[in-house]
Amino acid sequence: MTSDHSPNEQQQIRQQLEHELQSIQFKGHDHVLHQTHPESLRSRIHALWNYEFDISLRPAGIAGALTAATFAAFLILFNDPSPSVQDPASSSSSSSQRQLIQIGGNTYWQDQYEQAVKQDES
Amino acid sequence: MRVKFKVKHIVLYVLLPLLLISSTVYILMIPQVSAWLHGRTNQSLAEQRTELLEDLAKASAPERINIIRQKVIGSGGSYTPFSFDVYIGSNSSQSGGDSESASPLQPAEQIDLLNEYIAQSTPGYELEDASQQLVFLYDSLGQQQQADQALQQAMARFPTPSEQRSQLAILQAGRLLNEGDADGAKEVYQKIHPETLSQNTDLNAAYALLHARLLYTDHQADQALAVLTDAIKELKENSYSSGSDPASSMGYTPLTRMQQTIQTAIRMDEYTAGTIQGTLKRSDGTPVAGAGVFLIAEGDLNSYSSNVFDSGPYHTMTDAKGRYAFHAVMPGFYQLRLGLSFQQVDGWTWQVPADPWIHVTKGKQLQQNTVLQPLIQLKQPVNDQIITDNQIVFSWQPVKGAAYYNLEGGIQYPNGSTRSVVKENIRTPSLTITAEELYRMSMGFSYGSSGDFDSVVPESMLSFMNPNGRLSWNVIAYDSNGQQISQSSGYRLTRESMGNLPFFYLKNRILTPADRILLDKKPEEALAAYRQDVAANPQDTHALRMLTRLLSTKQSIMENTEGEAEYIKLMQRQLTLSPSSQDAYTLADYYYRQQDWTAYNKYHGLYLALNDSDPSENEIALNSYDRSTYAVALMRQNKLQEADRQFKLAMQQDPDHRFVGSYIANRLYMDHTLESALALAEQYPQHESEQAAYFWTNLLQDMQAERKQYSNTARYDQELQQKLGWYVQGHEDRLKPWASQSSKDTPIMQKFMKALLEVR
Numbered sequence: 001m002t003s004d005h006s007p008n009e010q011q012q013i014r015q016q017l018e019h020e021l022q023s024i025q026f027k028g029h030d031h032v033l034h035q036t037h038p039e040s041l042r043s044r045i046h047a048l049w050n051y052e053f054d055i056s057l058r059p060a061g062i063a064g065a066l067t068a069a070t071f072a073a074f075l076i077l078f079n080d081p082s083p084s085v086q087d088p089a090s091s092s093s094s095s096s097q098r099q100l101i102q103i104g105g106n107t108y109w110q111d112q113y114e115q116a117v118k119q120d121e122s
Numbered sequence: 123m124r125v126k127f128k129v130k131h132i133v134l135y136v137l138l139p140l141l142l143i144s145s146t147v148y149i150l151m152i153p154q155v156s157a158w159l160h161g162r163t164n165q166s167l168a169e170q171r172t173e174l175l176e177d178l179a180k181a182s183a184p185e186r187i188n189i190i191r192q193k194v195i196g197s198g199g200s201y202t203p204f205s206f207d208v209y210i211g212s213n214s215s216q217s218g219g220d221s222e223s224a225s226p227l228q229p230a231e232q233i234d235l236l237n238e239y240i241a242q243s244t245p246g247y248e249l250e251d252a253s254q255q256l257v258f259l260y261d262s263l264g265q266q267q268q269a270d271q272a273l274q275q276a277m278a279r280f281p282t283p284s285e286q287r288s289q290l291a292i293l294q295a296g297r298l299l300n301e302g303d304a305d306g307a308k309e310v311y312q313k314i315h316p317e318t319l320s321q322n323t324d325l326n327a328a329y330a331l332l333h334a335r336l337l338y339t340d341h342q343a344d345q346a347l348a349v350l351t352d353a354i355k356e357l358k359e360n361s362y363s364s365g366s367d368p369a370s371s372m373g374y375t376p377l378t379r380m381q382q383t384i385q386t387a388i389r390m391d392e393y394t395a396g397t398i399q400g401t402l403k404r405s406d407g408t409p410v411a412g413a414g415v416f417l418i419a420e421g422d423l424n425s426y427s428s429n430v431f432d433s434g435p436y437h438t439m440t441d442a443k444g445r446y447a448f449h450a451v452m453p454g455f456y457q458l459r460l461g462l463s464f465q466q467v468d469g470w471t472w473q474v475p476a477d478p479w480i481h482v483t484k485g486k487q488l489q490q491n492t493v494l495q496p497l498i499q500l501k502q503p504v505n506d507q508i509i510t511d512n513q514i515v516f517s518w519q520p521v522k523g524a525a526y527y528n529l530e531g532g533i534q535y536p537n538g539s540t541r542s543v544v545k546e547n548i549r550t551p552s553l554t555i556t557a558e559e560l561y562r563m564s565m566g567f568s569y570g571s572s573g574d575f576d577s578v579v580p581e582s583m584l585s586f587m588n589p590n591g592r593l594s595w596n597v598i599a600y601d602s603n604g605q606q607i608s609q610s611s612g613y614r615l616t617r618e619s620m621g622n623l624p625f626f627y628l629k630n631r632i633l634t635p636a637d638r639i640l641l642d643k644k645p646e647e648a649l650a651a652y653r654q655d656v657a658a659n660p661q662d663t664h665a666l667r668m669l670t671r672l673l674s675t676k677q678s679i680m681e682n683t684e685g686e687a688e689y690i691k692l693m694q695r696q697l698t699l700s701p702s703s704q705d706a707y708t709l710a711d712y713y714y715r716q717q718d719w720t721a722y723n724k725y726h727g728l729y730l731a732l733n734d735s736d737p738s739e740n741e742i743a744l745n746s747y748d749r750s751t752y753a754v755a756l757m758r759q760n761k762l763q764e765a766d767r768q769f770k771l772a773m774q775q776d777p778d779h780r781f782v783g784s785y786i787a788n789r790l791y792m793d794h795t796l797e798s799a800l801a802l803a804e805q806y807p808q809h810e811s812e813q814a815a816y817f818w819t820n821l822l823q824d825m826q827a828e829r830k831q832y833s834n835t836a837r838y839d840q841e842l843q844q845k846l847g848w849y850v851q852g853h854e855d856r857l858k859p860w861a862s863q864s865s866k867d868t869p870i871m872q873k874f875m876k877a878l879l880e881v882r
Contacts, residue, residue: 051129104594104624105611120505
């Protein structure tokens, strides 16, 4: 086709073509879909593996902040600041190297003394 | 702005690294794994024991011997027999170590394994180590007979002439001698082959020491002395030929000490060894078995090491009934020292007798029973209690048989602490005092280096006046004879024995600006600030108190007497504003040194009045040192009779008889006879590290001899009275040059005067 057809002619040709194609219907949707969205496990994983996220940074920032806050709250709520209390009897037999401390005229095992002081503070 | 990323990117760059990190951390946190990584250092004693026993069960016979050598006997020098966790003696209570280092095995298991090793291993140094450990273990269980048998068996494993056999024989003979079996000891001694010892100087010294003791026990003191003299000579020659200092050799000191002991014994006409025996029990009657008991001669007391070799030949362990005995003890003065395990000492204390000296003389058998007392429990204020009241009520558990208590207060500062007596002679198990009384007390000051006033520790200056300072207290109980019964300070190593913590805070005052400057470590500026405060308000007792404290501390640290006049004037004003016995004592002491007797009498009288005590009424009101200086002050004022009386009281209070020289001089000046002075010297031997106990006795005996040889005894007596007069009246400036003159024909009299000038 050359470009020397007048716009009038083009109009005529288009109408004729539409008329001729009226009876032809496209039935390959499924096939095409199958090709674009494969259903084998491998290709599914492949699809998942290559799944692309597209996120706006603004909501992402909010979500990140929320996550951080939740995490911090979790730490504060569930982390006991005092170390687990040891039974002195078991600790005396479990540690072979305890240190003595001389304070206030007395001699104590350092771990036991520190524990007692902590108890008095609370 | 938008970002695009794929799932695979998140997985590869975020999740995977996170997983790796967290799993690594987790593995490291598992104790077993971390123990495996760190070479099992955190394994508990119980685990070590189980593992060791399992290893031994699996091993073949030769492997077992190897394991015992490595794990039970330990490698060279790691084990010292006769070492204890805690040593308690009159001038020391020291810890053998400040950490727990026990064997994982039970004593009975150790004994079995050591016996196996001795029976089956090839003879060598480890076998000798093993037998020494075994003897110690048996002794610590109170099984002395088994110990002797084990030693016998171990000796039989070595060939007859061998160094190890000789060493074990010396150990055995020493044990027999201490147990009172002198004949048995002699028999063992005679079988030793001295030629096997030639290479080992320490062993040679031990051999000579044993020989000398055996000879002395056999009433051959002169031969014993000859043996020691030869051994010392040989040791010196050996040391010089190898280019070393003989004194650095371990055997040197014991030899020379024994030499001196026997020399003194011969001079004092003593030819028989004595015996000391006793028991070690708790106050409820339970015997303390397996405790170390050391009998330490006067000359060895100041050696700080608790090493067996430094503490002389007399050491033993209590048997199952807590009994101990020392036989073949040389004449002389001794003190007991105990060696205890942490378990034995925990919650208990041993109060050394008020007169700790044991005098072994004329072969007497002495009984010395020793009792451990439970520590006193404190009631209040304790456990870091905060006190804001003007009054502090101290209370503690009463002690049975206690006539009175002394209460001590302490302050803790960043790098240390000090303690000082707050109140003496408390008749009830409680004491109520005002905060002001505590504020008045000055403690020993603490500082970095002399010449640097800035290095003074501010907390030690403020003492009880620092509301942020952690304060501590403790009590000591005495019976009616002034003998200590028990105390609150000691080893508190279990929950039960720990009791209340002896700490409290006194938050009854607010820091002044000058206090803050001081706490800021600017003592010079603080001094100026306190001075300003005093100028602004002469009634400001706090500023005055701090000013005098800082002035006297500055003098001590700077080692000069600059500003002393100002200090004394301020002290006098302070004493008027807020009378305290401590300040009165400070002034009395100042005028004592100035020999200003009018002022001294005034402040000493004030001190006694403030201390609610009268020196003639209550014999424990003045401590022995204060009473001695009081007696000297009386002597200087020519009140000789009263001085004599006070000296006598001081001698009864002070087992060391520190001022016996002045007592002798006072008596000699009064009575004019050397005989009565000599009687005093014999009755009150002076125990001082530098001199032997018989120092004054020997000196006076020598003086008697000098007087006899002197051409004109009347002139000798005249000379003696004149020089004594100088001493008695305090004319040391005249006495000193005369005493140090050479070419005098009375060298002993000069030596006597020189010794008098040293009494203080």
